[in-house]
Amino acid sequence: MATVGKQRAFVLGGGVAGIVAALSLADRGFQVELIEGRSRLGGRAFTLPDRDTVTGCDNGPHVMLGAYAAMRRLLRRLGTEADFVRPRALRLAYADVDGAMASLSLARGPAPLMFGPALLALRGIGLVDRLRALGGLVAVLLPCPVSWTVEDWIQSRRQRGRPRDFLWDPMCRAIMNAEPDRVGARCFLHTLRRAFLGSGDAAAIWLPVRPWSEILGEPAARALAASGVRVRCGEAVKGLELERGALTALQLADARIELDARDVVISALPWHALDRLLPDRVPEADRLGASPIVSVYFEADREPGLPLEPLISLVRGTPFHFLARRPGEGGRRYAVLSGGGADLVGLPAAGMIEAARAQLLRHFPRADREALLEARARLTKEAAATFVHAPSSDGSRPEPGAVPGVGRLFVCGDWTSTGLPSTLEGAAESAERAVRAVQTHPR
Template sequence: MTGPTQGRRAIVLGAGVAGLAAAFGLAEAGCRVLLLESRAWCGGRAFSFVDRASGRRLDNGPHALLGCYRGMRELLRRLGTDQLFAADRALRLAYRGPDGAATALALARLPVPLAMPFGLLALRLPLGARLRALWGMAAVLGPAPAAWSLDDWLGARGQRGAPDDYFWRPLCRAIMNVEPAACAAADFLATLREAFLGRASAAAFLLPLRPWGEILADPAPAALRRAGVELRTGARVAAIERAARGAVVGVGLSGGERIEVGERDLVVSALPWFALRGLVPDLAGGFGALRASPIVTVHFALADGGPLLPDDGPVTALAGGDPFHFVLRTPGGDPRQFALLSGGNRSFDGLRTDAIEGLARAQLARWFPGFPAAAPALVRVAKEALATFVAAPGSRALRPRPGPLPGGPPNLLVCGDWTDTGLPATLEGACRSAQAVLAQLR
């Protein structure tokens, strides 16, 4: 292959999924690629750690894909781990109410616009609520003013109450990682349209069968080597040096090492916004103002022979759930193991892990009546304070397009989930941002 990238040197900063996708793509386009990652492993915000108490390899938080995540699935194929997922043919989501009442949304294998009315009407909710949810689903096709939060949209479309609790809020938390009041209606609806206007499989969850460390961190070094990418882990970028006329001329590492950047070389930042803004403060006017939303995950491993939770399938949304919103299980995994997840809830800030465990146990006892709050279990709390950026009304204007920063050096290109891909903070957004940068170089 010859072209503008052939033989060029590219230095990619950050080996999360955006950096991995960029590195593979640049190498394929003929660049000599150096990938710098501050941690000891690749994968960025989707990673695993070993819990010393249980010896289990646990995720920092559950990550699910949707069938429509094409870019992420391509990255997984490159890593050879695309088969480590259970893929339903269509969306299936179980619900529990605060009194234990259970229902489920299960779409038939038809195009979603045909399957959804049947799925919604089969929910065990009052008929009026089901009809309103159906009307709300049709309204997804319409535009929403940029200034509207999803909460504004829900109010204007008559979706408050059960449709909100059972349908919109769980989807908003799963996709946007914030409550509807903090989420831009237009961004949420755009994602729904992508997932819900096609085949049922595009809207289905793809759930990992193994910890994310096995899916990204373990295979990445060998796959990168095979692709000709030089990976350096433990390499924290401390400076992006620019010449007087603006081009990047060097990348400084925290140990004092300096990597020279030549005139034809490219620097592709796949760093999160909060890391990049410290390196180019004069260019961070817009994206520097993006806010972060947390995710708290409580992993349970129940004792042998003790009580189990009812098996609702891999994803249970806790309708009206506060502070936890979902129960997740590995498909086909050990029924004693599950995780409780809370997204975008600031009430955990400053709370100790034993207090968080107490909240999780109390909520389990309410949403699953009969399950004892004190059930013997090994419990591990994982807190991610900067899990995602908040796609709030107006935040789209703060997100630069993937590529050169406005007014920035022409040889510094940025990607990452926080750049303006039209998607919220997702693995797919991260991959697509890298693809957008590659498309500009062709």
């Protein structure tokens, strides 16, 4: 039914991309409805309901980089940008399999100038390997063939051994959420350049000091209400009706929304959800693979003597790659996580928790064994945490903006083509771009 007055916009999906899209459409004078299938906003960054075992767990530890410009704009709007420990430069700690600790600490200043001295000061890796790693850092600036995986890049840039253990494997798992042989080198290198070619604070890792639902979903609900956006949580989109190549109606479980010629629909759904609603209409949505993230949260009755670094890369760690803790919570609560999780496939939950304990004992042989073994544990597994950015995904992910051949439909989300992998920043940036496309699109 035609509406008089404001132009209507419907945003499908209430993750980072949907929240950014809805807020900026409302700022531009649209009458906005945001339709989210679950009972809460925040999408893939949220806090699990409390259970007796371990409380205050997110669905997996989420960190940010200082370079996340679009995400920081959203957090400023929500009033939660200060809910992070925000170092002025990159610092990443390492624990090797024998318990040796090291850290890569950039001094304040332009990151490219600070990387060299920081790398040369990295203990746990011999001088020749440090020089090789330095060569690898320079090679990040060079172009590489579209067909290369990160593994191809590591091999051809002579980064095997310690350089890969300390730099490239952890960064590939953290950024691309998959092993180097599965993901494209171009996207990886592009992301490294964005993070590490600017100021030191852009390269810094931000760790949240509060649960993600308090940083994102809950304040977003308040900000959307204040902007006049109607939020319909718990109302999954069940179907999209098309007529002569244009969307004509949205089917919800208990409602049908008819669209008129002026209406705009922005999909901020994950690739697999949009593909179910519009099979074969959005290139690549049906072809992107999914990669899991498995996290085990622990809560010990007494301090187990693990280093108090907020983020530790577990060198040659398998199946878990990082130890994370929320700053300010002390030493009794910590989480280990596996990006990509290939080695965990087929293990039952109890097996994954035991694998996590065993790995902590290997990497931290001086920790209090009894406290680690007795700590309460809670497993979280996100099967489709991110898409897999294979080399063939470059250039074929849809641009954030109008979907060719489907009138009134615009698309955004972390999986659309921003040059970034599946990240909070990719999601926020894609939504800003989709809204700009709505404004410039011929009606």
